[in-house]
Amino acid sequence: MQKEVFITETNCITPIGFDVATNIQNIVGSVSGIQWHQNTDLMKMPFYASIINDEALNSAFAKISTAEKYTRLEKMMILALQPIVEKSKLDERTGFILSTTKGNITALENPSSDNFQQAHLGHLAKNVADFFGFATEPIVVSNACVSGILAVSIAKRLIQGEMFDNVFIIAGDEVSEFVLSGFNSFQAMSDSPCRPYSKNRNGVTLGEATAAVLVSSDKENAKIKVIGDGSINDANHISGPSRTGEGLFRSIESALAEAKINANQIDYISAHGTATPFNDEMEAIAFNRLGLENVPVNSLKGFYGHTLGASGLLETVIGIESVLESKLFVSLGFDEMGVSQPINIIEKNENKNMNYFLKTASGFGGCNTAVLFEKGR
Amino acid sequence: MVENKTYIQSFCTIQNNEIILEGASIFKLEPTLFSDFSKKAYQNFEMNYPKFFKMDSLSKLAFLGAELLLKNENSESKENNTALLFANNSSSLDTDVKYQNSISDPENYFPSPAVFVYTLPNICLGEISIRHQLKSENSFFIFETFNPVFMANYAKILLNSNKAEKVLCGWVEYYDEEYKAFLYLVAKEGNLEHKIETLLTEYNK
Numbered sequence: 314m315q316k317e318v319f320i321t322e323t324n325c326i327t328p329i330g331f332d333v334a335t336n337i338q339n340i341v342g343s344v345s346g347i348q349w350h351q352n353t354d355l356m357k358m359p360f361y362a363s364i365i366n367d368e369a370l371n372s373a374f375a376k377i378s379t380a381e382k383y384t385r386l387e388k389m390m391i392l393a394l395q396p397i398v399e400k401s402k403l404d405e406r407t408g409f410i411l412s413t414t415k416g417n418i419t420a421l422e423n424p425s426s427d428n429f430q431q432a433h434l435g436h437l438a439k440n441v442a443d444f445f446g447f448a449t450e451p452i453v454v455s456n457a458c459v460s461g462i463l464a465v466s467i468a469k470r471l472i473q474g475e476m477f478d479n480v481f482i483i484a485g486d487e488v489s490e491f492v493l494s495g496f497n498s499f500q501a502m503s504d505s506p507c508r509p510y511s512k513n514r515n516g517v518t519l520g521e522a523t524a525a526v527l528v529s530s531d532k533e534n535a536k537i538k539v540i541g542d543g544s545i546n547d548a549n550h551i552s553g554p555s556r557t558g559e560g561l562f563r564s565i566e567s568a569l570a571e572a573k574i575n576a577n578q579i580d581y582i583s584a585h586g587t588a589t590p591f592n593d594e595m596e597a598i599a600f601n602r603l604g605l606e607n608v609p610v611n612s613l614k615g616f617y618g619h620t621l622g623a624s625g626l627l628e629t630v631i632g633i634e635s636v637l638e639s640k641l642f643v644s645l646g647f648d649e650m651g652v653s654q655p656i657n658i659i660e661k662n663e664n665k666n667m668n669y670f671l672k673t674a675s676g677f678g679g680c681n682t683a684v685l686f687e688k689g690r
Numbered sequence: 691m692v693e694n695k696t697y698i699q700s701f702c703t704i705q706n707n708e709i710i711l712e713g714a715s716i717f718k719l720e721p722t723l724f725s726d727f728s729k730k731a732y733q734n735f736e737m738n739y740p741k742f743f744k745m746d747s748l749s750k751l752a753f754l755g756a757e758l759l760l761k762n763e764n765s766e767s768k769e770n771n772t773a774l775l776f777a778n779n780s781s782s783l784d785t786d787v788k789y790q791n792s793i794s795d796p797e798n799y800f801p802s803p804a805v806f807v808y809t810l811p812n813i814c815l816g817e818i819s820i821r822h823q824l825k826s827e828n829s830f831f832i833f834e835t836f837n838p839v840f841m842a843n844y845a846k847i848l849l850n851s852n853k854a855e856k857v858l859c860g861w862v863e864y865y866d867e868e869y870k871a872f873l874y875l876v877a878k879e880g881n882l883e884h885k886i887e888t889l890l891t892e893y894n895k
Contacts, residue, residue, distance in 0.1 A: 433832075450840075453833070457810045474850075494801040499803045546826060552803070
């Protein structure tokens with residue numbers, strides 16, 4: 314019998330709120346963080362992105378620390394963790410996972426040996442860990458766009474494997490010239506706010522955010538239980554998803570087998586939905602292969618853009634609120650069905666009682682992750 | 691969780707222009723660039739996989755190690771559920787710096803998708819998965835130095851929870867011509883017990 318594992322605390326720092334409650338309020342009101350930006354330091358052409366306001370970030374950070382040595386991303390990460398870490402004692406049974414794709418990549422813009430050190434993900438993790446005084450070595454997960462949700466799966470496994478009793482996870486990524494130019498070079502950027510699963514979708518809108526959770530073997534204060542997971546590679550292509558959704562299909566199958574539930578018991582899917590033509594189509598195929606075509610599904614990218622290594626955890630934090638508040642949130646940006654297989658996109662906010670919630674993500678390198686959650690009774 | 695014993699079935703090290711398999715040197719060159727070393731190693735072992743030449747150095751390094759340990763594992767008839775558990779210190783910084791240089795100078799702005807895709811450390815897992823058709827668990831971690839405690843624990847968790855039948859573990863560090871790969875295959879059967887001390891000894895050789 315595997316140990317039971319729960320998520321007991323959540324928080325997030327995003328362009329539409331510096332705590333979970335404010336984020337939910339804005340989602341309920343269909344307020345998106347995506348805006349039109351003209352910032353030639355980031356990109357020559359104007360672009361849509363979901364970016365955190367610097368002044369708001371700095372003034373929030375000033376309330377918890379006067380230190381000036383932290384980068385923008387480090388401030389975002391510390392702010393997300395601070396309210397949930399301050400309630401806990403940090404000992405050698407408490408793990409710390411940091412999930413990111415590019416970390417402080419902006420440090421490379423001005424070459425120097427200090428900046429080069431700062432660009433190391435281990436350096437970022439140490440800076441954040443030392444702020445709080447974690448007693449164990451940070452575990453950094455960098456597995457492209459599944460990193461955030463993969464971290465939940467890893468935390469659960471490490472607790473079940475008796476390495477830790479509690480694991481704090483911080484997931485975060487920042488909008489940078491590096492990432493904007495890269496997605497642009499793939500011609501994967503949308504010229505309007507992204508429209509996941511829609512007929513006229515034409516790519517991602519990038520975003521930035523941090524999200525934090527506490528994963529614990531302690532049932533007290535449990536928000537939700539982590540009951541199964543899988544992270545299976547497509548073994549197909551490094552920069553595009555499998556046409557058959559093989560890796561995602563198998564990841565969900567693996568999570569279902571572990572949780573010992575059937576696909577038809579799933580009440581809600583918080584999917585990846587980046588709004589690229591291939592990704593959304595692949596997800597629709599994988600969901601259909603599992604008989605999940607009638608399960609309400611949304612992508613939160615219409616609110617946050619694609620926040621890379623943060624997205625999986627941020628969307629889990631919001632998904633948990635959906636389950637706890639019995640509310641399905643609109644898949645913002647959706648207009649007309651644009652995938653070849655039927656899926657049940659949430660077109661307006663509605664009430665629904667939910668027991669089982671599935672979070673999925675997919676990314677470059679052919680990676681996929683699925684994690685299943687069960688509401689506490 | 692039931693603690694079943696696990697075993698190291700095979701291991702190899704790539705560093706200083708040399709490949710060492712199970713403690714024996716099987717390929718060695720006089721000091722040369724990694725691009726030259728990796729190409730000659732590829733030719734020497736007749737890998738016959740042209741995609742190799744499109745890879746960045748980190749992926750080439752990981753690919754070479756995986757090739758040596760997985761070549762006898764592949765079977766036409768049966769799927770191979772070997773998980774990939776990799777880590778390093780520098781993530782994909784070698785390619786990150788090259789990519790940053792391609793966008794830093796407005797006069798010479800040339801971001802390439804073929805370079806950008808390698809600015810993620812887990813791409814090397816994708817390359818290995820494609821080559822060996824591993825539709826299996828995969829994850830990439832960053833640590834200051836090789837972390838045998840974490841690697842051993844996580845590999846055992848994957849095996850004992852039946853998420854994988856075998857786990858190919860790897861420390862694959864590459865930055866600007868400095869490199870070291872230490873790969874080993876862990877399974878539920880074998881002769882050499884999968885212990886932290888053994889991993890440290892072999893890593894440090």
